[in-house]
Amino acid sequence: MIGKLNHVAIAVPSVSDASNQYKNILGAKVSKPIDLPDHGVKTVFIELDNTKIELLEPIGDNSPIEKFLKKNPSGGMHHICYEVQDIKEACSKMKDEGAKILGSGKPSVGAHGKPVIFIHPKIFNGTLIELEEV
Ligand code: CO
Numbered sequence: 001m002i003g004k005l006n007h008v009a010i011a012v013p014s015v016s017d018a019s020n021q022y023k024n025i026l027g028a029k030v031s032k033p034i035d036l037p038d039h040g041v042k043t044v045f046i047e048l049d050n051t052k053i054e055l056l057e058p059i060g061d062n063s064p065i066e067k068f069l070k071k072n073p074s075g076g077m078h079h080i081c082y083e084v085q086d087i088k089e090a091c092s093k094m095k096d097e098g099a100k101i102l103g104s105g106k107p108s109v110g111a112h113g114k115p116v117i118f119i120h121p122k123i124f125n126g127t128l129i130e131l132e133e134v
Helices: 015-024 066-071 087-096
Strands: 005-011 034-036 041-047 052-058 076-084 115-119 129-133
Touching: 005 129, 015 041, 015 052, 076 087, 087 115, 087 129
Parallel strands: 005 052, 076 129
Antiparallel strands: 005 076, 034 041, 041 052, 115 129
């Protein structure tokens, strides 16, 4: 079921500071910051040859990463996103295995305009996993 690693998301206090670090220290190719108010985040993508790193800064009220940053003030790895061919199938498989799907429990349109689900970290060794249909 699992395909490629689509991205690793890192919560940061400031996407502009973090993307400057990636650009100036690591020489990475970084995108312009994009505000995604519906998702409560400002995001920057670091483009690597084999995957992407997504930097997330909370914006607005009730940002899903606000609490995470309170616990981890300097930032930290927030989630890993794997690609799947069929998100509905993946969703029912996860439910059959007793995994909790966050939010409505159904696939929703994610930050990249594709259907995604987030799986509660409890079942996957404390790692928040996003599955994205490609
Ligand atoms: Co993501």
